[in-house]
Amino acid sequence: MALIEDIKASAPRVSEATPRDYFDLLKPRVMSLVVFTALVGLLVAPGAINPFIGAVAILAIAVGAGASGALNMWYDADVDAVMSRTAKRPIPSGRVSRDETLVFGLILSVLSVMTLGLVTNWVAGGLLAFTIFFYAVIYTMWLKRSTPQNIVIGGAAGAFPPMIGWAAITGTLSLESAVLFMIIFLWTPPHFWALALFKLRDYEIAGMPMMPNVVGERATKRQMLVYSVLLAAFAVLPWPLGFAGPVYGVAAILLGANFIRHALAVWHMADGDATMVPAKKLFGFSLTYLFAIFAVLFVETVVMRVLA
């Protein structure tokens, strides 16, 4: 009865959402990074896979990542509405309702995990399920609003895709795939805190406990530098571990040195510097860095396979 009265009380809502709005719920830009890193994990892993099965596996991982993005937007619609960066997302702008987003996210989660498990193996499928759970529940619902370490721990969700790709081939978790995980895991804090530094006001308005507005700019910059050094060191490891060659090794050293240089520039930046040029530069370079690291690993592996 209540339900019928509710419907009568308010004007019926007819959706004007286009497929584009639903696609935007999947966070396509995050998805592109997931597709890329998962593909590298899948390709670098020892073993062969039918190309079509491999493509379906990547698609399933991409859709799973997109589903967790939709679940994130479902839960975070209130804060998304007050931050300039996220105010135009489909829910805050009123094009898609929260309920529709929740159902969309849940259905895609189940379908993607089921597909990946059936076409490859259940280690990969289980890992994808865990990644979605980790991002949607552990990060979005729990950590994001309660601790300044939110993106450090939440970054693990973004770091799983190459492990999933690796597991799709081998059916196992291994030291090599853990190194790929660590590269993205250590990359996330300096990447996101650079953003948080120049979007500080936004996060303050939204009441989000990001590192800069909890411990201050100075402490954040110091931590960013520490993570950058660790990242540069970890990124070289695939070479001594033998699943990457000297070309990758040299590229990782050069890229890592450049990353540390940018982090040092941020460290030297005066507190309260409103222009935030070094932070913006680090943010931009961090995207180039991650892409380049995985691209070199990818190209080198393909070339070595062709030559062998």
Added chain:
Amino acid sequence: MSAMTDNRPTLELTEAQQKARRKRSVALAICLAAFVVIFYAVTVIKLGPDVLNRPL
């Protein structure tokens, strides 16, 4: 409520709403078709000729 004369008000969709609904329907159809094709192809690849090799 009589089944013969149903005078309940109906909702007239605006052009924008109709257009959006049509686009959603087409997108959903494409996704469903792709899903079917993918599982068909995966089945053929995984089983190959063995798909016929079963006790009858």
